[in-house]
Amino acid sequence: MASSTNSISSAVQTTADAVQNPIAAAHESLTWLKTHRPELIDAVTVLIVGLAAAIWLGRIARRAMTRHNLEPPINALLVRLLRVGILGLSMTIALDNLGFKFTALIAGAGVVGVGVGFGMQTMVGNMVAGLTLIFTKPFRLGEYVEVLSVRGVVTNINLMSTTLLRGDLSRVIIPNQKIIGDVLHNFGTSRQFELTIGVGYQSDLKKAQALALELTLANARVLREPAPGVSIGGLADSAVTIKVNAWVKLADFGPAQSEIYQAIVERFREQQIDIPFPQREIRVLNPAPTSGAETSWR
Numbered sequence: 001m002a003s004s005t006n007s008i009s010s011a012v013q014t015t016a017d018a019v020q021n022p023i024a025a026a027h028e029s030l031t032w033l034k035t036h037r038p039e040l041i042d043a044v045t046v047l048i049v050g051l052a053a054a055i056w057l058g059r060i061a062r063r064a065m066t067r068h069n070l071e072p073p074i075n076a077l078l079v080r081l082l083r084v085g086i087l088g089l090s091m092t093i094a095l096d097n098l099g100f101k102f103t104a105l106i107a108g109a110g111v112v113g114v115g116v117g118f119g120m121q122t123m124v125g126n127m128v129a130g131l132t133l134i135f136t137k138p139f140r141l142g143e144y145v146e147v148l149s150v151r152g153v154v155t156n157i158n159l160m161s162t163t164l165l166r167g168d169l170s171r172v173i174i175p176n177q178k179i180i181g182d183v184l185h186n187f188g189t190s191r192q193f194e195l196t197i198g199v200g201y202q203s204d205l206k207k208a209q210a211l212a213l214e215l216t217l218a219n220a221r222v223l224r225e226p227a228p229g230v231s232i233g234g235l236a237d238s239a240v241t242i243k244v245n246a247w248v249k250l251a252d253f254g255p256a257q258s259e260i261y262q263a264i265v266e267r268f269r270e271q272q273i274d275i276p277f278p279q280r281e282i283r284v285l286n287p288a289p290t291s292g293a294e295t296s297w298r
Contacts, residue, residue, distance in 0.1 A: 043094035050090020054083040072141055073134040073157040122177065123160070129176035130159035139186050144250050146185040148178060153250060167254075190223060191253050193246060197264055198239030200274035205232065205240060208273050212244050215263040221252035222260075238276045 058079045065075045134157060139145050144153050145164070150172050152164030162179060164172045199208045213230040216222055226247050233243035248256045268275055 054086040125177045129180040144187040195244040221256040
């Protein structure tokens with residue numbers, strides 16, 4: 001431990017001397033480069049080979065895991081760990097060729113790591129939460145979820161954060177630590193919508209419901225399982241409310257509702273089923289007698 005401390009102190013002293021006398025430091029650097037040229041070439045070669053090997057082996061590993069239907073977040077994590085491991089090994093060999101003492105380097109990293117660790121608690125928490133999400137799989141890519149009052153399609157899961165794509169095409173990036181421990185609503189890869197149609201009180205309700213169900217089933221975007229449903233939703237002031245519930249894929253959520261609404265309105269007009277608008281009937285009881293003058297209401 002004492003030798004490690006002396007090495008660190010020596011490195012600090014050398015840096016201080018270089019700052020005070022840059023010309024001498026530059027001369028010493030050129031001398032070192034000339035003396036260690038073969039070792040430097042070997043170190044650069046090792047780094048280039050290591051980088052190429054990391055990229056190549058990462059691609060091979062990604063293809064192999066894709067063939068075995070491994071989850072994309074786990075696939076990406078394992079490929080990243082493989083590449084970091086190869087690059088770390090290459091760096092170690094390169095530094096060893098240049099004569100670096102790893103005992104002093106590790107001791108210095110330990111001293112620095114204590115201080116850095118306190119400032120990286122949130123980052124470490126996000127990484128642990130990310131690993132939890134990746135391996136427990138409470139949701140997958142392409143599923144529609146609601147978390148922290150935010151709804152969207154999961155487009156990316158990594159160690160630090162999860163990305164949701166909202167209906168307005170904006171992206172919400174949520175730190176993984178916020179997701180763990182919060183209530184998560186996973187809608188999956190389909191969504192249920194509810195349409196509300198009002199018909200007049202004099203209309204044939206059974207006929208209106210049958211037509212609404214027929215038009216809903218006729219839409220190609222509507223899923224057959226779970227089956228759509230039609231029911232009386234309530235009695236409003238001017239109309240009887242009919243509700244239509246159906247399930248569609250995420251991309252069809254908006255278009256399917258618009259298409260079914262249009263089809264229902266057109267068919268109800270053909271079948272003379274009244275779709276009333278809000279109105280009020282005012283009755284005047286015991287009106288005051290007039291003197292023959294015409295009374296107008298505005």
